[in-house]
Amino acid sequence: MxxxxxxxxxxxxxxxxxxxxxxxxxxxxxxxxxxxxxxxxxxxxxxxxxxxxxxxxxxxxxxxxxxxxxxxxxxxxxxxxxxxxxxxxxxxxxxxxxxxxxxxxxxxxxxxxxxNVTLRVSIELAQLHSAFLNLPQVRSKLSDVYMPEAKRVEFLKTVLAGQKLDPVTMILAIHATRALRNRRYLTIIQWLINKLSRHMGETMVTVTTAVPLTGEQVKRLVTTYSAKLNRPIHINSVVDPSVMGGMRIQYGSEVTDHTVVAQLQRLRRSVG
Incomplete structure (x- = not known):
């Protein structure tokens, strides 16, 4: 707005x-x-x-x-x-x-x-975001304005069948495809994640990696960025194999990109 x-x-x-x-x-x-x-x-x-x-x-x-x-x-x-x-x-x-x-x-x-499920909902939405990031055909259908809302919702429920998500997570996941309002599905999910983070009084730090973060990596990131930002943070872990390796870390408008693909792009520009 x-x-x-x-x-x-x-x-x-x-x-x-x-x-x-x-x-x-x-x-x-x-x-x-x-x-x-x-x-x-x-x-x-x-x-x-x-x-x-x-x-x-x-x-x-x-x-x-x-x-x-x-x-x-x-x-x-x-x-x-x-x-x-x-x-x-x-x-x-x-x-x-x-x-x-x-x-x-x-x-x-x-x-x-x-x-008493706010944190669980935030984590589950982040997991959905990460999973759908690597499913372009699913994302395309969930963002298809030419598909009736009811069909998009039905498709989403089929995709998520058996996932045992909290009912509140499902409310928001369904809303994201039912009410596209000139937005893409994952854009809405990320918006919802950010709103939940602010609601919980935390800063969302999105970490993109080629493979899932380990528990120890998450702990180190929480410690590092809680101290750096001087407030509670929540790690939104996004798995994207296309980055090839390394980490891309974003909070607010601040971005630190040490992924392999970003380093290769910088190398091409320097020799171009």
Whole structure:
């Protein structure tokens, strides 16, 4: 999401509702579904988005339109959140749907907290990201906008059959293919991993290697980067055989690339 008005609206709104979503606990199982559903409604109805983001339209009218769309069937906190976001300013019409989706993901994270599975979900999403990185045909199908949403979800469930993933992991994995919203599947998964990391108060350090990291390597990386960044970190291990060897380490915009393929590229440039 870009645009000063949208960034400010999104931050203020989500910060104000964070305590309420946390307190909702297991009720978030209903709330996230309603928020994701409303975000989907906005994506597929530009006229509704336009009506709810029109700065000249009274906030009361927007709130009434939300109520009419929900038909009085939504959780009270869902209604409060949607009333709040439609009453704010957005730099672009589509940013309203972005904000509603953000709230939906927040709701899922608080559901994970209530079930005490947040760390497990973060790890499982990182494992999915690593596995799908080496399955281009699977990635292509999960990102195929010409395939109906239901078919993409069915395909994902078939691919993950027998994996024994936490139900909350499945909620997010399914959302990533159901709501592409002009994004690629792995881009959404990485976004979700980063959001979970921030939610847990950690910094995500993504380490890309040709083979899986050993337990000892993970411990050393945690020790090194916790001291370097002076805050808790979480290692997102990505296995990508194409790097051939070495490590690529990224946190935020900082990248240290000591993979074999990167060294070869630098060598070619130096002699080119």
């Amino acid at each position: 870009q645009g000063e008005a949208s960034l400010l609206s999104d931050r203020e709104s989500r910060d104000s509702f964070a305590p309420k979503l946390r307190a909702a606990g297991l009720e978030n199982e209903r709330i996230y579904e309603e928020l994701f559903s409303f975000a989907g409604l906005l994506d597929h109805n530009p006229r509704v988005q336009r009506a709810l983001t029109d700065p000249s339209r009274p906030v009361e009218d927007k709130a009434k339109l939300v109520d009419d769309l929900l038909e009085g069937k939504a959780h009270p906190l869902t209604v409060q959140i949607l009333h709040d976001v439609v009453g704010r300013r957005w730099s672009r019409m589509s940013h309203l749907a972005n904000a509603v989706e953000d709230f939906g993901v927040d709701s899922v994270m608080y559901l994970a907290d209530a079930r």
